[in-house]
């Protein structure tokens with residue numbers, strides 16, 4: 001059985017000031033062409049269909065067109081909600097859409113209720129696990145505690161129990177939206193760590209033939225059977241070196257896996273340039289980037305006049321401009337973004353308290369900050385994933 005694995009479409013997302021809807025529409029065309037040309041048997045979309053809970057209307061319309069085109073192909077599709085989606089909103093009409101062969105799995109309650117496909121070698125049970133927000137789904141999935149590993153582990157226990165009751169030789173595929181240990185993050189995933197340690201070991205997927213993952217935006221192979229497709233488009237300059245793609249996965253008669261990367265269309269390459277303004281404007285090495293989307297960091301010791309206008313004369317698609325003057329050692333030279341990079345909300349808040357008051361928060365104060373983040377997170381997730389009781 002031939003599967004096409006993709007994720008993290010983030011329909012409605014823009015890239016700096018560029019609206020990406022046109023590029024996202026080109027990706028949908030490419031997806032439909034790939035399904036047809038490679039005779040794909042099923043499409044798997046591993047979450048973050050939309051960029052936000054209430055997406056802009058043009059993104060909803062693009063999704064609607066995508067659903068119609070996938071349904072017209074007559075190729076079954078299984079989709080899950082990611083941490084950016086509102087599971088409840090995305091799931092509206094799922095029963096009706098399912099009759100057209102597009103199976104939207106947004107409810108944690110149904111994680112052990114697979115879409116059963118078949119080929120000449122027998123059944124393939126496809127389990128769609130929507131993004132599982134620990135605090136909200138702990139009871140639904142029967143987890144002992146509210147951590148990412150605990151809830152995903154409990155959901156997978158249910159999957160394995162269901163699979164054990166199916167005919168011998170039934171092959172299995174899981175879709176999940178999670179941060180698996182060993183995966184490489186970029187700057188465009190929304191952090192899911194506030195609910196506890198975010199990383200889950202790949203061993204949580206033991207017992208299934210293929211885990212089609214979403215969340216991390218770089219295409220990557222955790223192991224032969226556990227892979228991320230990554231996003232079809234770059235959503236931050238940290239992805240400048242990514243090769244964007246989908247996975248074409250062949251599932252053999254006994255569950256053997258062979259996978260091939262299919263590159264997605266690139267609307268415009270990305271480049272990160274660093275140096276003095278005059279050097280960036282003169283260096284022939286940068287000719288190849290003249291039509292790229294540019295992130296420039298100027299290192300001139302004294303900030304040059306009108307840098308954006310001068311830079312765009314050579315690089316008309318400059319989207320980001322920052323300054324990092326040479327020879328400045330103290331951290332006052334670091335930009336706000338640089339100082340926040342790689343740090344948790346909790347760490348930033350604790351430093352803020354220490355900065356404004358001149359003393360680090362004590363244990364009780366740290367607990368107050370922690371609870372406040374948890375409350376905000378639960379409230380933000382509640383619209384999409386109200387705990388079912």
Ligand SMILES: [Mn+2]
Nearest residue numbers: 008048189215
């Ligand atoms: Mn994502």
